[in-house]
Amino acid sequence: MAAEKMATREAYGKALVKLGAEYKNLVVMDADLSGSTKTAEFGKAYPDRFFNMGIAEQNLYGTAAGLAHSGKIVCASTFAMFAAGRAFEIIRNSIGYTGANVKICASHAGITTGEDGASHQSFEDIALMRTIPGMKVIVPADGTSAMKLLEQAVAVYGPCYVRLGRAAVPLIYDDMVDIKLGKGNQIKDGGDATVIAAGIMVNEALTAAEELKKQGIDIRIIDLHTIKPLDEEIILKAAEETGAVITAEEHSVIGGLGGAVAELLSVKKPVRMAMVGQGDTFGESGRPDELKAKYGMTSSDIVKAVKRCIEK
Numbered sequence: 001m002a003a004e005k006m007a008t009r010e011a012y013g014k015a016l017v018k019l020g021a022e023y024k025n026l027v028v029m030d031a032d033l034s035g036s037t038k039t040a041e042f043g044k045a046y047p048d049r050f051f052n053m054g055i056a057e058q059n060l061y062g063t064a065a066g067l068a069h070s071g072k073i074v075c076a077s078t079f080a081m082f083a084a085g086r087a088f089e090i091i092r093n094s095i096g097y098t099g100a101n102v103k104i105c106a107s108h109a110g111i112t113t114g115e116d117g118a119s120h121q122s123f124e125d126i127a128l129m130r131t132i133p134g135m136k137v138i139v140p141a142d143g144t145s146a147m148k149l150l151e152q153a154v155a156v157y158g159p160c161y162v163r164l165g166r167a168a169v170p171l172i173y174d175d176m177v178d179i180k181l182g183k184g185n186q187i188k189d190g191g192d193a194t195v196i197a198a199g200i201m202v203n204e205a206l207t208a209a210e211e212l213k214k215q216g217i218d219i220r221i222i223d224l225h226t227i228k229p230l231d232e233e234i235i236l237k238a239a240e241e242t243g244a245v246i247t248a249e250e251h252s253v254i255g256g257l258g259g260a261v262a263e264l265l266s267v268k269k270p271v272r273m274a275m276v277g278q279g280d281t282f283g284e285s286g287r288p289d290e291l292k293a294k295y296g297m298t299s300s301d302i303v304k305a306v307k308r309c310i311e312k
Helices: 008-022 040-045 057-068 080-086 088-096 111-116 125-130 143-155 201-214 232-242 257-268 288-294 299-311
Strands: 026-030 050-052 073-079 102-107 136-138 160-163 185-188 193-197 219-223 226-228 244-252 272-278
Touching (some): 008 040, 008 102, 008 143, 026 040, 057 080, 057 088, 057 102, 073 080, 080 088, 080 102, 080 125, 088 102, 102 143, 111 288, 125 160, 125 226, 125 244, 125 257, 136 143, 143 160, 185 201, 193 299, 201 299, 219 232, 226 257, 232 257
Parallel strands (some): 026 073, 073 102, 102 160, 193 219, 244 272
Antiparallel strands (some): 136 226
16 A cells, blocks of 8 residues: 655645644745645635735745744745745845744755756755754655644744655654654664665655665664754764765755765764765756656665665
8 A cells, every 4th residue: 555645845734724823923924836835725724924925035035034023933935946045145144144033934845846847946955054054954754744843943933944845755754753853863773874864865765775675785764854953963873883874865965964964974973975866967847756766866876875885
C-alpha cells in the first residue's frame, strides 16, 4: 500500500487555520499567490487578519516587519525565489536586523517546482537565509513535521525562514512523533555511514537505505529539519560513530545543508564526506521526478554517494 502523501505547503495552510484560533494576534500575508501557497485557507477563516499585498514582495516583507513591531505575529508567504531572492534586502534589514517577529514561509522551493522552470526553481534560498544573523532556517520533510515545526516557529519570538514544497511527498512521521525546532531527528540507526537529509530528500534517503541494505551497507539517517541553529551534537556523534557523512538536499550543494554540515565537521570532526544536491547549474521546465533524476537528487544518487564515501 502506497504511503499517504501531502505537500508541505498544504500542511502549512492547514496549520495556519489552527494557529489562527490559538493566536488572536496572528496575521497572514501573501503576494498574490495565496492559492498556491495555501494561505487562502487562513484568509477564508480570518479575513480581517489576512492581507494580499499583490505582486510586490519587498512591500510584503516591509509591511510584515511593521506589523510585527506593532505587536503582531506575522506569517508572510510567496514563492521561495521571490521571498529569498527579490526581497532579500528587505528581509535582511527590516526583519533580520530589527529582530522582527516575522515568519517567512516560502513555498515552491527547489527543483520540484517542476514545470514553472528555472526562473522559479530556488536553489539559493537556504544559503541566503542562513547568513542573516538570528534567522532560524527550517526545512520540513513532510506534512506532519511541517505542522509541528510551524507551530513552534510561531511560538518562538523572532525571524524564521520556513521552506515549503509544491509537490506532494510521503508522510514519514505520525502525529505522536516528538519533533523539536533546533534538534535533528535520527529516524534510522546504522553504523556504516550517515546520511543527513532535509526536506524531500529525507524520503529519498529512506528509499536509498533499503537498496543499500540489500548490498550489505547499513546507514544511519538524520532528518536535519532545522538547518539553523545547527544541531551540532547529533552531527558530531554520527560522524564519530560512522566515520562518513553524506548530505542530501533539494538545494545547491553550495551554501546549503551540505555547506553547514561541512563547516562544522571541517573544524570539529573531519571525516569522509559527500554531498547530494543541485550542482552549480540552473534547472529547467519538466516533471518533478524527471528533474530530480536529471539533476542528481534521487535515492540512486544517495546510494552512489554513500558507496563512494565508504570506498575512499
